[in-house]
Amino acid sequence: MSDDTEVRAAHGRRKEREGVVVSDKMDKTVVVAVSRFVRHGKYHKYLSRRARYKVHDEKNQCRVGDRVRIIETRPLSRDKRWAVLVILGSKEGAGEALVGTEVPS
16 A cells, blocks of 8 residues: 555545535635435425535635535634635626626516
């Protein structure tokens, strides 16, 4: 085994999640909503659960509506413990202003 694999095995795997950017108003920080389904213990119905994470975005590349993969990191601030690993897809027209378009009446 190489040294890199030994270090990774010693520290364990960091958690990864996929979600959608819901806010990009902070500097170098985005809010990502991660949805998951859980089954109710008694009624066996699947319920949608959502968690919102404050995620570090070093280059300010993420925009609202982007699908991203995030990874667990050391604490970067009081609320930030996650970082953007990769942007999986962008939503068309996300973040563009609606200037000059007519509102249908």
